[in-house]
Amino acid sequence: MTPGAVPRVFLVDDHHLFRAGVRNELGTAVEIVGEADEVSAAVELIGERLPDVVLLDVHMPNGGGLAVIEAVKPTHPEVRFLALSVSDAPEDVIAVIRSGARGYVTKTISGPELQDAVLRVAAGDAVFSPRLAGFVLDAFAAIPNDGPPASFDPELDQLSAREHEVLRLIARGYTYKEIARELEISTKTVESHVSSVLRKLQLSTRHQLTRWATERRLI
Amino acid sequence: MAGGLSERYGIDATVIRVALVLSALVSGIGVVGYVIAWLLFPVDDEQGTIGSRAVSDRKGLLVVVALLPVLVAVLVVGSALDAGYLSSVAWAVYLSAGGLILVYRNADDAERVWLHRVAEPVMHLGSASARSRRALIVRVVGGSVLLSVGLVLLVLSHSSRVTLDLLGGVVLMIAAIVVIFGPWWLRLTRDLVSERQARIRAEERADMAARVHDSVLQTLALIQRSAAQPDRVVQLARTQERDLRSWLFEGRPPGSIGADGAGTLAAALEQVAREVEAAHGVPVDVVVVGDCPLDDDLRMMLAAGREATVNSAKWSGASTVSIFAEVEAQQVSMFVRDRGTGFDPDVVAEDRQGIATSIRARMGRVGGAVIIRSIIGQGTEIELTVPRSGART
Numbered sequence: 115m116t117p118g119a120v121p122r123v124f125l126v127d128d129h130h131l132f133r134a135g136v137r138n139e140l141g142t143a144v145e146i147v148g149e150a151d152e153v154s155a156a157v158e159l160i161g162e163r164l165p166d167v168v169l170l171d172v173h174m175p176n177g178g179g180l181a182v183i184e185a186v187k188p189t190h191p192e193v194r195f196l197a198l199s200v201s202d203a204p205e206d207v208i209a210v211i212r213s214g215a216r217g218y219v220t221k222t223i224s225g226p227e228l229q230d231a232v233l234r235v236a237a238g239d240a241v242f243s244p245r246l247a248g249f250v251l252d253a254f255a256a257i258p259n260d261g262p263p264a265s266f267d268p269e270l271d272q273l274s275a276r277e278h279e280v281l282r283l284i285a286r287g288y289t290y291k292e293i294a295r296e297l298e299i300s301t302k303t304v305e306s307h308v309s310s311v312l313r314k315l316q317l318s319t320r321h322q323l324t325r326w327a328t329e330r331r332l333i
Numbered sequence: 334m335a336g337g338l339s340e341r342y343g344i345d346a347t348v349i350r351v352a353l354v355l356s357a358l359v360s361g362i363g364v365v366g367y368v369i370a371w372l373l374f375p376v377d378d379e380q381g382t383i384g385s386r387a388v389s390d391r392k393g394l395l396v397v398v399a400l401l402p403v404l405v406a407v408l409v410v411g412s413a414l415d416a417g418y419l420s421s422v423a424w425a426v427y428l429s430a431g432g433l434i435l436v437y438r439n440a441d442d443a444e445r446v447w448l449h450r451v452a453e454p455v456m457h458l459g460s461a462s463a464r465s466r467r468a469l470i471v472r473v474v475g476g477s478v479l480l481s482v483g484l485v486l487l488v489l490s491h492s493s494r495v496t497l498d499l500l501g502g503v504v505l506m507i508a509a510i511v512v513i514f515g516p517w518w519l520r521l522t523r524d525l526v527s528e529r530q531a532r533i534r535a536e537e538r539a540d541m542a543a544r545v546h547d548s549v550l551q552t553l554a555l556i557q558r559s560a561a562q563p564d565r566v567v568q569l570a571r572t573q574e575r576d577l578r579s580w581l582f583e584g585r586p587p588g589s590i591g592a593d594g595a596g597t598l599a600a601a602l603e604q605v606a607r608e609v610e611a612a613h614g615v616p617v618d619v620v621v622v623g624d625c626p627l628d629d630d631l632r633m634m635l636a637a638g639r640e641a642t643v644n645s646a647k648w649s650g651a652s653t654v655s656i657f658a659e660v661e662a663q664q665v666s667m668f669v670r671d672r673g674t675g676f677d678p679d680v681v682a683e684d685r686q687g688i689a690t691s692i693r694a695r696m697g698r699v700g701g702a703v704i705i706r707s708i709i710g711q712g713t714e715i716e717l718t719v720p721r722s723g724a725r726t
Contacts, residue, residue: 244618244620248621248657287670
């Protein structure tokens, strides 16, 4: 995406009404370059139009959002995904994030917040819903009783104190701007903390993360 | 305390602590100073000092005066036995005991909880209510050993008749003191017991008022607002009736959380969210990190948090309310947040039950803390924390 231009967005959702609602809410903040209501059409059209951001429903017939990410990522790694779902089940959330989505929001999100999330993902940042932040805190909370696993990598398998603070505030419902004010750091720093958490989330081999991902047969 | 002193006078806290401990070792005067400082310095953001409240506490002062004959007796025994050190310590002990009584009687709920925790091990040794047989045996054996050692010492070192006469005089004096002051002491004890009972009754009444406010008064307010929708009024009235019946006839308090199956914090929070959503039609998002079984302290925090959630749903005008709870090794915290109208916590009218009794008093009773952050036009966040009962011991 070139600076100054509005991001090009592609919608994938099997509910016609929901797509219409999202189009309406995003308004002129983005350019909608296409939409699809099922997995194979989505994969084909995304490959053709190469949007900046794909707004992706997690739950669809034939593999859902996960199948779309897995089919597009290998050939077009530059396409960014923002997952949208009514479900908050940890195995769904963690699975789409580990397969490469840059963020996760629930469908109850308000119009302005959705716009903000799309712009953030288009700019390369990560977007966490309060509940996702809660899951991550939970998953990274404690080293299991039988000690750290053999492959334990403190760089990847542990959150820094600052990342922990940022996630707690996200879980409490603070926006990035409010977090920046509360911790007296810049919004850019908040963004880089969240991106670093996202990287850990995708690469860590922590037991809880792999378990949740395996439950969705991802690994 | 030392931290508070150093904050006030800008001296290093460690220096003050060392000075206190040293003077305590030498004569016990340090302890007295500590207690007096406790009486005189205000706790952070609190109205007045414990001392200013203590001065107006006539009964507490009476109890301290009633202990004077005991001090006199000890002093007399001390001088009779030529044990000078006894009398110097006795003064310090008397003053600090008196000070502690005043501190305890005039402390607020949070401090009282703390004092209880500190005093617990001592209580177990000495109080008659210690039920276990072991405590009884320890007490009897300890007492007997002390008694026999004292007797042996007396017989061995002061076998002359003169000291025995002296001892007889002391015993007579003590008897006289008991005869003179005995009835007064008895009456004081009785007064204290009845005062304690009154306090328990007052606490029960406060708890009941909070429950009635949370359930009945809230429902009545809802009914007034939905007067135009007869179905809704009937539904609200039915729910309330069911709640009240189960409270009055089955002893299950309304709004008692975790009573029906929700045995963990996360489950109970989901239940609170569901109930508030159903009653007020505002979505409530819950995020919980970690989980633990419910105990009475956590139920109290949940009841306070539920009230905060209801307030947000009812008054803030926000479209959603978010709850975040985190279970840590030492404490459990809960945040209730809305992006509604906000309010100024200092100008909430006195007669509005919500924050005072339903939130602050409840948290005070379990030794927890409440922080309210509210900006008019931007919303409100209420933070509740309670120490974990497992972490206290």
